[in-house]
Amino acid sequence: MARRRRAPLVLEKDSQVGGIARTVEYKGFRFDIGGHRFFTKVGAVQKLWRDMLGSDMLRRPRLSRIFYNGRFFDYPLKPLSAFKGLGLVNSVRILLSYLWIHVRPIRPEVSVEDWVSNRFGRRLYNIFFKTYTEKVWGIPCNRIGAQWAAQRIKGLSLVTAVWNMIRGGSGDGEIKTLIEEFEYPRLGPGMMWDAFHRAVLEHGGHLHLNADVVCLRHHEGVIDSVDYRLDGQTVSVPVATVLSTMPLRELVQ
Known part of the structure; x- marks a missing residue:
């Protein structure tokens, strides 16, 4: 969306992007929250990964x-x-x-x-x-x-x-x-989402961390605004399109 000059607003509930595919730093070490290999047969997705990370997207043999x-x-x-x-x-x-x-x-x-x-x-x-x-x-x-x-x-x-x-x-x-082989970012899967984070900002988008969505408002079956809590305040923003990756149970509550 950002590349097509439609500046998105990304609301991330946690203090860093990536969700369960994030990479956490602790005492100079990097830890993946869960094991995430990158593998696809979809050419467009493969190109997107390469565009985002370039030579930092490594190909590795599998050992499980x-x-x-x-x-x-x-x-x-x-x-x-x-x-x-x-x-x-x-x-x-x-x-x-x-x-x-x-x-x-x-x-x-x-x-x-x-x-x-x-x-x-x-x-x-x-x-x-x-x-x-x-x-x-x-x-x-x-x-x-x-x-x-x-x-x-x-x-x-x-x-x-x-x-x-x-x-x-x-x-x-x-x-x-x-x-038997898969692709993997040099510094863990979180490296991919950090790259997306930077790309959103570079293309004029906005991304808020620690932003907790509290309400989706709709009219005649169409979502027209989103309420979220940030820094102790509730903010309401009008929207034309909503893409959600939160758990469905939380989305419908």
Whole structure:
């Protein structure tokens, strides 16, 4: 919008931009609030990233591992190394579990537990996916919807993991979960949003930190003004267009 000479007003509730993709500095070190890789097959988005950061947008090999039973296992799982680490008995049990779930699949698929079990077998699900997912999200897998798994690890199964291993990677990025390289800002993901912050100001826009939106006013189904609190005062500003990235629950309250 700023590049098209439509000076936007950006309201950020926190003291810095980036949300859960920000990078925080503490005692001379930089910490990412969460792990964020940059990967897209959309050319326009790729160009935008490059325009914003240039040579500071680095390409890096992926290294993700799960620590289980005293060993590190690659994630996404590489069947050969996983079976080697698990041993012959466990590997046979995993294979039998996978074959059994194909004979008697879980229907309907309601939860992450159902979705992953149907594609990897219940035993492999219990060994890797259950503990990993519940530690990251803090919610039991049987309470997370299957739709989440379908989007998060779309196209992944034991068969696709084996096939990916056989053909030596998935450089074409058909399955996002299996990508082996990604882009990453030199100083963490927050570097990207700091660059956007500067660009908004350079193109005549405005950005307020610690600005808490308290009300969206509308008339005949169209939002025409926004109230926000800044420095202890409530400000009302007329608007023509509103783009919101706040959680939907907060937006509708």
